[in-house]
Amino acid sequence: MKLQDARKDLLAGAVFTGFGLAFAVTSTTYEIGTALRMGPGFFPLVLGAILVLLGISIAVKGFVAGEGGDLGTVPWRSLVLIIAAILFFGATVRDLGLVPALFVSVLLAALAGRGVRVVPAVVIAASLTALSVLIFVVALQLRLSLIGPWLGG
Numbered sequence: 001m002k003l004q005d006a007r008k009d010l011l012a013g014a015v016f017t018g019f020g021l022a023f024a025v026t027s028t029t030y031e032i033g034t035a036l037r038m039g040p041g042f043f044p045l046v047l048g049a050i051l052v053l054l055g056i057s058i059a060v061k062g063f064v065a066g067e068g069g070d071l072g073t074v075p076w077r078s079l080v081l082i083i084a085a086i087l088f089f090g091a092t093v094r095d096l097g098l099v100p101a102l103f104v105s106v107l108l109a110a111l112a113g114r115g116v117r118v119v120p121a122v123v124i125a126a127s128l129t130a131l132s133v134l135i136f137v138v139a140l141q142l143r144l145s146l147i148g149p150w151l152g153g
Contacts, residue, residue: 098136
């Protein structure tokens with residue numbers, strides 16, 4: 001069994017482990033608390049630990065199974081659109097407001113798929129935006145600005 005045969009799973013395991021470690025390390029800058037009295041760092045720490053365990057198990061499975069195959073080509077368009085969606089939301093949610101920032105972010109992410117047409121992507125973006133407003137603003141009563149100051153809200 002060759003190490004190069006397990007490249008996909010080893011790479012995926014490394015990504016999961018890296019993200020998990022980043023979450024876990026960053027969570028230590030917040031109060032962790034206990035399982036009964038959770039602090040703001042508790043959930044990211046647990047999530048990070050789960051990601052690390054998942055990453056290690058994926059890497060071990062790939063190494064043991066030794067499934068081969070090329071990594072394939074990188075879908076650059078999809079990668080750029082997903083990263084742009086995340087960055088756009090983070091940079092504009094306070095100034096544009098939840099509705100426009102979320103709509104554009106979901107639209108960018110939806111357009112990252114292969115063969116996706118604009119009209120279904122717009123429907124997905126509008127539906128997820130409406131669902132998010134219903135969940136976070138109406139049901140959970142979070143005080144989020146729906147329309148931000150850039151748009152006169």
